[in-house]
Amino acid sequence: MKFQPSSARRLNTVCLAMMAAALLALFFVDFQVYPVDPWQELARIGWGLLTPGWADLPSLLNALLQTVAFALLAITVAAPLGLLLALVFDWRPVRLLCASVRSVHELFWGLIFMQLYGISPLTGLLAIMVPFTGVFAKVFAEIFHQQSQQPAQTIASSVGLVKRFSYTLIPQSWPALLSYTRYRFECALRSSAILGFIGLPTLGFHLETAFKQGQYSEAGALLWAFLLLIASIRFWLRRWLIVPYIVAAIWMLPDTVGFQGGGSLWQFVSRDIWPSVLLDGDWEGFRNWLVMMFDSQIWPGLWQTLLLTQVAVVLTGLLVLVAYPMATQVLAGSIMRWPGRFVLLVLRCTPEMVLAYVLLLLLGPSGLPVVFALALHNGGLIAFLVANASDVEYRNRVRRPDDPTGVAFYAYVETPRRFPAMLAFLFYRWEVILRESAIMGILGVATLGFYIDSAFEEIRYERAFLLIIVTAVLNMLVDGVSRRLRSKI
Amino acid sequence: MPIIRFWCVLLLWVPLLVRADAFVFTAIPDQDESHLQQRFGKVADYLAKELGVEVQYIPVKSYAAAITAFRNNQVQLAWFGGLSGVQARRLVPGSEALAQGYEDQFFKSYFIAHKSAALQPSAALPSELKGMTFTFGSKGSTSGRLMPEFYLREHFKAAPEAVFSRVGFSGDHSRTIAQVQAGAYQVGAVNYSVWDSELAAGKIDLSKVQVIWTTPTYPDYQWTVRGDVDQHFGNGFKSKVREALLNMKDPDLLASFPRQSFVPASNADYAPIEATAKAIGLLDE
Numbered sequence: 001m002k003f004q005p006s007s008a009r010r011l012n013t014v015c016l017a018m019m020a021a022a023l024l025a026l027f028f029v030d031f032q033v034y035p036v037d038p039w040q041e042l043a044r045i046g047w048g049l050l051t052p053g054w055a056d057l058p059s060l061l062n063a064l065l066q067t068v069a070f071a072l073l074a075i076t077v078a079a080p081l082g083l084l085l086a087l088v089f090d091w092r093p094v095r096l097l098c099a100s101v102r103s104v105h106e107l108f109w110g111l112i113f114m115q116l117y118g119i120s121p122l123t124g125l126l127a128i129m130v131p132f133t134g135v136f137a138k139v140f141a142e143i144f145h146q147q148s149q150q151p152a153q154t155i156a157s158s159v160g161l162v163k164r165f166s167y168t169l170i171p172q173s174w175p176a177l178l179s180y181t182r183y184r185f186e187c188a189l190r191s192s193a194i195l196g197f198i199g200l201p202t203l204g205f206h207l208e209t210a211f212k213q214g215q216y217s218e219a220g221a222l223l224w225a226f227l228l229l230i231a232s233i234r235f236w237l238r239r240w241l242i243v244p245y246i247v248a249a250i251w252m253l254p255d256t257v258g259f260q261g262g263g264s265l266w267q268f269v270s271r272d273i274w275p276s277v278l279l280d281g282d283w284e285g286f287r288n289w290l291v292m293m294f295d296s297q298i299w300p301g302l303w304q305t306l307l308l309t310q311v312a313v314v315l316t317g318l319l320v321l322v323a324y325p326m327a328t329q330v331l332a333g334s335i336m337r338w339p340g341r342f343v344l345l346v347l348r349c350t351p352e353m354v355l356a357y358v359l360l361l362l363l364g365p366s367g368l369p370v371v372f373a374l375a376l377h378n379g380g381l382i383a384f385l386v387a388n389a390s391d392v393e394y395r396n397r398v399r400r401p402d403d404p405t406g407v408a409f410y411a412y413v414e415t416p417r418r419f420p421a422m423l424a425f426l427f428y429r430w431e432v433i434l435r436e437s438a439i440m441g442i443l444g445v446a447t448l449g450f451y452i453d454s455a456f457e458e459i460r461y462e463r464a465f466l467l468i469i470v471t472a473v474l475n476m477l478v479d480g481v482s483r484r485l486r487s488k489i
Numbered sequence: 490m491p492i493i494r495f496w497c498v499l500l501l502w503v504p505l506l507v508r509a510d511a512f513v514f515t516a517i518p519d520q521d522e523s524h525l526q527q528r529f530g531k532v533a534d535y536l537a538k539e540l541g542v543e544v545q546y547i548p549v550k551s552y553a554a555a556i557t558a559f560r561n562n563q564v565q566l567a568w569f570g571g572l573s574g575v576q577a578r579r580l581v582p583g584s585e586a587l588a589q590g591y592e593d594q595f596f597k598s599y600f601i602a603h604k605s606a607a608l609q610p611s612a613a614l615p616s617e618l619k620g621m622t623f624t625f626g627s628k629g630s631t632s633g634r635l636m637p638e639f640y641l642r643e644h645f646k647a648a649p650e651a652v653f654s655r656v657g658f659s660g661d662h663s664r665t666i667a668q669v670q671a672g673a674y675q676v677g678a679v680n681y682s683v684w685d686s687e688l689a690a691g692k693i694d695l696s697k698v699q700v701i702w703t704t705p706t707y708p709d710y711q712w713t714v715r716g717d718v719d720q721h722f723g724n725g726f727k728s729k730v731r732e733a734l735l736n737m738k739d740p741d742l743l744a745s746f747p748r749q750s751f752v753p754a755s756n757a758d759y760a761p762i763e764a765t766a767k768a769i770g771l772l773d774e
Contacts, residue, residue, distance in 0.1 A: 034622060035605065037672035111553055118563040119547055199549045208550065212661040257547045258513030259563045361671045365622055365657050444657030456553050457628040458771055459576050
């Protein structure tokens with residue numbers, strides 16, 4: 001066994017670099033606070049959350065079941081596909097493909113698949129499945145990477161890739177694969193809910209309406225229902241129930257109304273996503289179009305996006321460090337961790353859009369609510385994952401009599417143990433933050449996602465396509481950088 | 490095993506893709522989006538009775554999704570806003586505006602301001618707006634975005650981003666009102682009919698937010714039908730649809746839109762909207 005030098009120094013360098021970049025970003029980012037007068041509206045929201053009400057219980061139940069059905073089916077397909085892609089993840093084109101499908105928000109995938117399949121269950125499923133396959137491929141490949149490679153090396157070199165994985169790496173990492181898939185299911189529930197915004201009959205369909213119309217009691221009921229759904233996953237998601245659930249989910253899917261098939265795929269691929277000047281062979285015009293896009297949208301959007309994500313990622317990290325101990329058995333205690341866990345549950349289940357809205361009311365429109373909304377949501381999520389990992393270890397840890405207690409234990413034992421995984425999550429959230437900034441248009445902050453959203457609203461797919469390519473390239477770069485940084489950790 | 494499951498799921502989707510032969514419509518509601526299925530289900534029943542074919546409604550909540558469904562021929566009839574109607578008809582040659590709400594002949598937007606902006610109602614767009622924070626409604630909305638932006642550009646000879654210190658898109662008229670009322674944005678542009686109904690419902694505190702300017706009138710929401718419906722549903726189907734819409738007198742049905750009645754409309758009625766959209770760069774030439 002080779003002597004491993006301490007990783008602490010490299011870890012510190014990475015963290016300091018991240019923080020320095022964030023501090024630098026603070027000079028440029030637009031954090032103006034406006035005087036506001038939000039209490040009347042906030043009181044209404046608070047009252048709505050305290051007095052949830054839903055007149056028509058069957059429709060709420062139906063929305064819940066639809067949310068589960070879409071999420072379950074999407075995961076059923078995406079996880080095995082992701083596993084297959086993970087086998088060949090060392091191949092660069094696969095990595096790039098996965099990074100690019102991940103960089104597009106589910107809502108935009110929804111609009112893209114609508115060109116092919118209309119407003120149909122298939123559109124909704126694909127909108128979740130495609131980006132999730134990219135995520136599964138990446139994370140599964142990382143899990144494989146962390147395994148000991150020795151068993152695989154004992155197999156004859158003539159044995160094919162699939163066999164090699166099936167007999168060594170997959171069984172070795174099976175618990176990790178399963179636990180990640182389970183966690184991803186929770187993410188799929190969130191995506192499925194959000195897709196209600198474009199017409200799927202899931203929770204988001206009603207939530208967006210209730211929230212838009214200021215019917216906060218109804219919004220409260222939906223948020224609570226969603227919270228309960230997520231919190232109770234482990235009670236209703238049992239291994240032996242999965243197959244019956246899948247059958248039920250297929251049966252649950254809504255009918256496709258009036259779609260005549262065909263769609264406008266060819267039109268979309270051959271015309272819509274290309275600027276008309278290019279199709280006419282007008283190269284001069286195409287150059288002008290590119291310059292116009294670069295000056296008016298790509299460059300400012302890229303700049304805003306980079307600034308905000310950098311600050312948001314570091315803030316998320318700080319939040320995780322503060323929040324995770326309150327939800328762990330080892331630091332908060334078996335009982336006192338429950339309030340902490342509840343807060344984290346609320347943070348990660350509340351859609352960013354809702355958080356952003358509340359923060360907008362409090363702080364006025366600027367980058368500030370964007371950063372806080374992203375940090376609260378993602379911080380809640382990562383802190384939950386970190387706390388879970390800590391609790392799992394708590395059960396089978398050998399405690400030493402000279403273990404420190406309290407703050408010293410937090411600072412010198414628990415946090416160092418959690419830190420590498422936490423950083424890995426943070427690097428992954430970078431791209432999530434990049435994607436989510438798309439729906440922050442209410443805050444008047446023009447990120448790349450803001451322009452993509454505008455392009456879709458204006459039915460200018462050629463612009464959306466160019467901006468998505470830019471976002472995808474950015475995502476690939478960030479992915480490459482974070483791969484490199486993590487290999488150093 | 491996962492692979493087998495994958496194919497099972499794929500195969501089980503096939504029946505869902507089988508075509509249905511109903512006449513389908515959708516509607517972009519600009520206020521009170523709740524219980525859409527229930528309310529527009531009644532409209533579907535009415536149309537089915539008048540037209541003698543099966544009529545279905547699909548709920549769609551974003552302008553972009555509605556336009557895509559119309560273009561794909563998933564819906565043959567849609568209640569669009571002024572701008573979304575123009576966009577849809579450009580994408581589907583031969584499609585036609587059939588009818589508009591009575592109110593849509595002279596629609597207008599209100600500019601509303603929080604008291605901290607210290608703006609008074611005036612007959613002309615006040616130049617003091619410069620440098621304030623401002624929110625539109627949805628990006629694709631005629632009354633919440635297109636027309637307000639047009640008048641802003643006309644007055645200030647500059648894009649909104651250059652006029653205001655910040656420009657947001659609240660996504661919805663009710664949100665615009667709530668955000669300006671809470672002072673999150675100082676000024677906003679809103680559909681007059683949403684403002685009037687929220688005012689009547691007591692949701693607006695006039696000591697905090699008030700109307701400071703009203704735009705000139707313009708044509709807005711309309712029913713648009715695809716050009717090929719006669720081929721699919723028989724000759725004269727389009728005119729039957731128009732008749733059915735114009736004859737919709739039941740206040741309960743009209744309340745879904747909400748309009749007092751429907752009157753005839755044509756594509757030409759929306760030429761000013763198209764010209765405006767081109768002028769501010771929302772549509773290409």
